[in-house]
Amino acid sequence: MRTLLRPAIVAAFLAAACQPQSQDSSAPDGGYAFVGGYPTEATVQRAYDDADLNRAIQSYKFFYPTMSMVGLVEGLKAQGGVANLGGGIIQATPAVIAFTANSDTPYGASFFDLTDGPWVIELPAGPMIGVANDFHFRWMGDLGLPGPDAGKGGKHLLVGPGYTGSIPSGYQVLRSTTNQAFVVVRSMPIGGDVPASIERVKSIAVHPLNPVAGAKPFTWVEITDPTANSSPQALGWDGTMKYWEALAAFVQSEPVFEGYATAYGDLAALGIEKGKPFAPDERMTRILTRAAQLADGQMRVQSLADRRTERTAWPDRKWEWVSLRPENGTWMIDGRKDMEAGDKWFYQATLASPAMFRRSVGAGSLYWLGLRDATGAYLTGGNNYKLTVPLPVPNRLFWSVTVYDAESRSEIITPQGKAALRSLFELKDLPASGSIDLYFGPTAPAGKEGVWVQTTAGRGWFAYFRIYGPEGPAFDGSWKPGDFEKVQ
Secondary structure (H helix, E strand, C coil): CCCCCCHHHHHHHHHHHHCCCCCCCCCCCCCCCEECCEECHHHHHHHHHHHHHHHHHHHHHHCHHHHHHHHHHHHHHHCCCCCCCEEEEECCCCCEECCCCCCCCCEEEEEEECCCCCEEEEECCCCEEEEEEECCCCEEEEEECCCCCCCCCEEEEEECCCCCCCCCCCCEEEECCCCEEEEEEEECCHHHCHHHHHHHHHCCEEEECCCCCCCCCCEEEECCCCCEECCCCCCCCCCCHHHHHHHHHHHHHCCCCHHHHHHHHHHHHCCCCCCCCCCCCHHHHHHHHHHHHHHHHHHHHHHHCCCCHHHECCCCCCCEECCCCCCCCCCEECCEECHHHHHHHHHHCCCCCHHHCCCCCCCCEEEEEECEECCCCECECCCEEEEEEEECCCEEEEEEEEEEECCCCCECCCCCCCCEEECCCCCCCCCCCEEEEEEEECCCCCCCHHHEEECCCCCEEEEEEEEEEECCHHHHCCCCCCCEEEEC
16 A cells, blocks of 8 residues: 655645755864855854865965975074085984984085075096085986086086076086075995095085185085984974974975965965965864974874885885986976975985985986885884895995984984994895894894894884995895884
8 A cells, every 4th residue: 555645745845955065164074064055153163174174274284394394494604604604514323303314424514695696616536426406405407427428527507586687608507496406415435435525525526607706615514513403303393383483494495486486375365475464263273283294294104104006025025115206306207296296305314316216227326215124014113123235235325224213303312322224235245145134123143243223112213225326136126125023
């Protein structure tokens, strides 16, 4: 027996079905409430809060490379660095609080203000690797071995935005989108001869294209006390309002890069705009603080818990590629930018250059990331591990394994006072074949102190395996390091 619905009930049902479906603004699914198509007052507030939060999260990530560069230069300034006046020669040690710094070679680091005109950098012939980046950590060009001079010596010209003057011939022109630019040169300590490599850096001539009478000459200075905070994390910016304050100061000091127009538009909507004071009210302060916490956490996850299948260097190993994009130093692929790959790199590292990522024989370098042991568990300082490395390691220059603290992404600090095992130093007398076991943990195995890096209980750590001048076996799978194995 069928039950017939009354016409009035049917009409009411159909009318309700045709109305826009509203959701309570307090609903757990995050819906908004509308009445007659108009938002309720609560929905207006919530929608704007959500929009600003989302915009702030993306802005935090987008400008993280910029703020990483600003933090790096703040560290140089703390060591006495001044734009256009000198470069610091630094031997990276655990005292240098900077993202995944490398103690294989001395660094010659300098920064320039190009407002008053271009600057010249003249490299002599020799084994040096250099790169120039603008203050967005955008690649400008390579110098030395990976550059057009290929280690034979060359003249390079740093040019700022909007420069319309003449450019002499015979220079590699390095164009910056910011008034300031950063240059770092690494000098290879051939045979472990560090003093010679430092003298090589000092021989780099640096001067303005159009010298000014009475101006102080550029000098290279060895930094004997490298202690400095040179990262957003070390400066206390990560996940805090200090990040936005530092970013707002940067926006005031530099021209707006046209290629970042949309990103600068997002910042303006958040109250960070060139020519205007940054004065967030209580609401915006709350949103920016929350966004910084969420964005920083998301970047940490992307960097240290990568889920992309292409992260794996070898199918039977836990080692990952440090950079997901080997094609270039700008993370561009098929006309788009791989934002996730860029986020992963810049949360744990600095500098951008194609030479750092090319997966080809003889290219500048290869970087692998070790986060987990053979079982897939994260590496932690309270455990002891062994890493077996087949010999010879396929390199033309040198190789190393460096250990970093998972929180600071800088070299681990322990009573041992070192964070790396290097073919130029600790491992220089290895046999030509076979393998070598390297050890990592709170205590050294008996007789293995020379091939051991100390770690600290309660702190996570990860490693970079670096090869400079990689050869064929590093690519065809005929050579690969073992995984970290937990030992007693």
